[in-house]
Amino acid sequence: MKILTGFNGFIGKKFADKLGKDYIGIEQQNCFQLIDNLPIWDQVDEIIHMGAISSTTETDIGKITIYNTEFSIKLFKKAIELGIPVKYASSASVYGNLPGSMNPLNYYAISKLQVDYWVYDNIEKFKNIQGFRFFNVYGEGEEHKGNQRSPISKFVSEAKMTKKIKIFKNSEKMIRDFIYVDDVVDLVLNQKGGSGMFDLGTGHPHSFRDIADIVCSKYDAKIEEIDFPEHLQGKYQYYTCADMAWAEGYNFTNVEDYINRPEEPDTNLLQNAR
Secondary structure (H helix, E strand, C coil), X not given: CEEEECCCCHHHHHHHHHHCCCEEEEXXXXXXXXXXXXXXXXXXXXXXXXXXXXXXXCCCHHHHHHHHXXXXXXXXXXXXXXXXXXXXXXXXXXXXXXXXXXXXXXXXXXXXXXXXXXXXXXXXHCCCEEEEEECEEECCCCHHHHHHCCHHHHHHHHHHHHCEEEEECCHHHCXXXXXXXXXXXXXXXXXXXXXXXXXXXXXXXXXXXHHHHHHHHHHCCEEEEECCCHHXXXXXXXXXXXXXXXXXXXXXXXXXXXXXXCCCCCHHHHHHHC
């Protein structure tokens, strides 16, 4: 039996689907209590920690500290106590605009780095712990995230609704490593090595302009350039690229193939047509 945090989130739901019935889900509202009072810890063989406040624009540092940092550390202390292996979601946001160095640009990124540092300091105490620094994850089911959706999801929605995609000026210089959510789940669950920290992207980044052009081509949409918002100045990553040497040979989903895939019929439209 596995413990899965964040099982109602975009990425967590994909893990839940893959695990079937072989997990106990922990939600944010009862997360601390369950660590202390879960009656079947003796049946848990792995902790998969995907839960977090994931908004990069969240400004409530107290809230982020409680749920991202303090809860993670409490959960990991339990794993050490009981000798349970851990896989957890870190974030490429810890790099900021200095790939290979630590330069978090927002409270979310700081909270992730705090947990990573705690893990580094205590890594010898774990039976096994693997942290995965997720890069820009995209895929079905992220629509509810609003402004925190991937540019892929945002651009497709805009193209469908308005035949126009709004992108920041100089978007050709905004380059991210996009990875499909099913690839994330597959790689995390099947990483059998020892303890460590792993980048999790594809190693092949695309600019926002590249993504917009692909979407426009499919949906016959136009691009409208807009000014970069002031509130994001100094808090925005302009380049990310994962070091994926550890997953050499993996057949990643191609982002252009994903955008151009055949779409499932809109069930609402089908029902209205009856």
